[in-house]
Amino acid sequence: xxxxxxxxxxxxxxxxxxxxxxxxxxxxxxxxxxxxxxxxxxxxxxxxxxxxxxxxxxxxxxxxxxxxxxxxxxxxxxxxxxxxxxxxxxxxxxxxxxxxxxxxxxxxxxxxxxxxxxxxxxxxxxxxxxxxxxxxxxxxxxxxxxxxxxxxxxxxxxxxxxxxxxxxxxxxxxxxxxxxxxxxxxxxxxxxxxxxxxxxxxxxxxxxxxxxxxxxxxxxxxxxxxxxxxxxxxxxxxxxxxxxxxxxxxxxxxxxxxxxxxxxxxxxxxxxxxxxxxxxxxxxxxxxxxxxxxxxxxxxxxxxxxxxxxxxxxxxxxxxxxxxxxxxxxxxxxxxxxxxxxxxxx
Amino acid sequence: xxxxxxxxxxxxxxxxxxxxxxxxxxxxxxxxxxxxxxxxxxxxxxxx
Numbered sequence: 001x002x003x004x005x006x007x008x009x010x011x012x013x014x015x016x017x018x019x020x021x022x023x024x025x026x027x028x029x030x031x032x033x034x035x036x037x038x039x040x041x042x043x044x045x046x047x048x049x050x051x052x053x054x055x056x057x058x059x060x061x062x063x064x065x066x067x068x069x070x071x072x073x074x075x076x077x078x079x080x081x082x083x084x085x086x087x088x089x090x091x092x093x094x095x096x097x098x099x100x101x102x103x104x105x106x107x108x109x110x111x112x113x114x115x116x117x118x119x120x121x122x123x124x125x126x127x128x129x130x131x132x133x134x135x136x137x138x139x140x141x142x143x144x145x146x147x148x149x150x151x152x153x154x155x156x157x158x159x160x161x162x163x164x165x166x167x168x169x170x171x172x173x174x175x176x177x178x179x180x181x182x183x184x185x186x187x188x189x190x191x192x193x194x195x196x197x198x199x200x201x202x203x204x205x206x207x208x209x210x211x212x213x214x215x216x217x218x219x220x221x222x223x224x225x226x227x228x229x230x231x232x233x234x235x236x237x238x239x240x241x242x243x244x245x246x247x248x249x250x251x252x253x254x255x256x257x258x259x260x261x262x263x264x265x266x267x268x269x270x271x272x273x274x275x276x277x278x279x280x281x282x283x284x285x286x287x288x289x290x291x292x293x294x295x296x297x298x299x300x301x302x303x304x305x306x307x308x309x310x311x312x313x314x315x316x317x318x319x320x321x322x323x324x325x326x327x328x329x330x331x332x333x334x335x336x337x338x339x340x341x342x343x344x345x346x
Numbered sequence: 347x348x349x350x351x352x353x354x355x356x357x358x359x360x361x362x363x364x365x366x367x368x369x370x371x372x373x374x375x376x377x378x379x380x381x382x383x384x385x386x387x388x389x390x391x392x393x394x
Contacts, residue, residue: 056362056366059363059366059367059370060366060367060369061370063366063367063371063374064370064373064374067370067371067374068374229363229367232359232362232363233360233362233363234359236358236362237355237356237358237359238355239355239358241362243362243365243366246366247369250366250369250370250373251373254370254373254374254377255373255377258381
């Protein structure tokens with residue numbers, strides 16, 4: 001039985017996977033497109049369609065994020081507009097590279113390897129953060145100071161005053177070359193592997209351009225929204241966006257993100273951060289296995305790859321939902337326990 | 347992919363961006379309404 005050109009199993013998979021990705025990233029505050037593209041690659045979608053659909057999904061989630069945060073944080077509109085232009089140029093170059101690699105027949109391999117490195121890197125960062133949690137609790141004040149510090153490389157890049165210089169809303173000034181270099185590189189990565197790039201765009205605006213953190217978040221969101229639209233347009237021009245898949249993922253993700261975002265008030269991020277790190281490493285291993293299977297010319301590892309990538313996401317999202325239910329249950333029990341005392345007091 | 351093959355590629359791509367934009371707004375608003383309606387309902391059922 002097929003609905004919208006997809007089997008019922010795939011339809012359920014996309015909506016439920018979108019939901020789980022929404023829960024995860026509503027909770028951890030990321031876009032989540034970097035799980036969508038590799039999943040589509042594992043499901044044998046061509047690299048250009050997987051990347052184009054990943055960017056379109058990112059655009060949809062950006063719209064929802066902007067609607068949610070429209071009154072939160074400041075936006076440096078001039079910097080945002082310049083970033084939009086350079087991000088778009090980067091995305092255009094990245095997409096041309098993908099189509100070039102596709103013509104050579106190595107787009108899936110290159111994208112797959114890029115994701116193995118990216119997901120393993122993010123996983124390692126989260127695992128490191130989880131391992132350092134105890135130390136941070138012991139020396140909280142010292143760590144807060146250390147977190148706010150701009151690294152030496154960032155300070156060096158911020159100190160470049162190659163003209164033309166652009167005045168920032170915050171009062172500082174940044175070289176157009178620095179903005180173009182930082183934005184163009186992020187755009188190239190976005191266009192090449194189909195991620196929104198918020199996890200590198202925001203630090204780039206903060207550490208390299210020198211925008212204050214509050215404005216960096218809003219400006220990143222603003223530039224990301226328009227560059228996401230441009231990425232969708234670029235890949236849409238060649239028919240490389242599967243609207244059905246994107247729509248199904250968004251239906252699940254929009255709901256999941258609400259629940260994930262609400263869960264942050266009930267579940268301590270530190271309790272689940274280690275599982276998120278493990279999930280990323282498992283997802284990376286899943287893609288590596290898939291690439292190995294393709295190289296060996298066997299489909300035997302395909303199921304294991306999908307299970308590692310999708311299964312680990314389902315597991316961590318389910319764990320967050322379980323903790324929400326557990327927390328809600330405990331609150332109800334507390335309310336019930338407190339009720340007689342209140343009545344007695346009256 | 348949008349099946350409006352007769353339209354030129356830039357128009358199809360613009361249409362695609364518009365469809366995703368509208369869909370995201372509808373989903374955001376729709377789930378917002380659902381949340382407002384469902385939350386008191388769930389509380390009522392739980393407390394009953």
